[in-house]
Amino acid sequence: MDYLRIFVELVFGYIALFIAVKCLGKTQMSQITPFDFISSLVLGDLLSSAVFDAKSGVPKILFAIAIWSVLIYITEIATQKSQPLRNFFEGKPSMIINKGKIDWKEMKKNRLDIDQLRQLLRAKDIFSVQDVEYAIYETNGALNVVKKSEADYPTCKDLKIKGKEKTIPLTIISDGKILADNLKQAGLNEEWLHKELKANGVKQPKEIFYAEWQPGKPLYVQKYS
Secondary structure, rough: HHHHHHHHHHHHHHHHHHHHHHHOOOOHHHHHHHHHHHHHHHHHHHHHHOOOOOOOOOOHHHHHHHHHHHHHHHHHHHHHHHHHHHHHHHOOOOEEOOEEEEEEHHHOOOOOOHHEEEEEEEOOOOOOHHHHEEEEEEEOOOEEEEEEOOOOOOHHHOOOOOOOOOOOOEEEEOOEEEEEEHHOOOOOHHHHHHHHHHHHHOOHHHHEEEEEEEEOOOOEEEOOO
């Protein structure tokens, strides 16, 4: 009898959840905000808790899903009509890179470190922060990027010329600390690094938020301030 009860409750719960999601909108998984994610988790938890509770039946499952769906719907309507409420529930995009400079305060505010930023950039086929003019960290965790004009160029195939060998930039300093392994991989040493930092008006590595090196290019340095 329990198997039949669970079967019936799951079928009705599935139908109710499907209707609720259809009514609440067509937000894709890649576009959900933190509030949408929490709402989805709660809806799923309501169904699972009700199914495995022998005292609950189909009416209680439908009632719980209906109430939660109405609350979400009211919230969605409120956020559409009120900008402050929208910012509160959905958050605001953050300008992580502005005019070629990393805004480390915005990164700290969004709990985003330099390695995570570089990973998001690589997902956009960008391997150096020097190629980025603007980067906006969206409320759903996606990163949208505007390249610098000199980095947005036609391909060698378009120009019918032989391209140069490609290299991947190495992070030399991250959060004020020298990455010795990367420095060694680049075939460089700390003596060279300190000379380069001095040439950039930097006394100590702890003044540097991020520094990267790439063959054939000068050391790219960005201070905290």
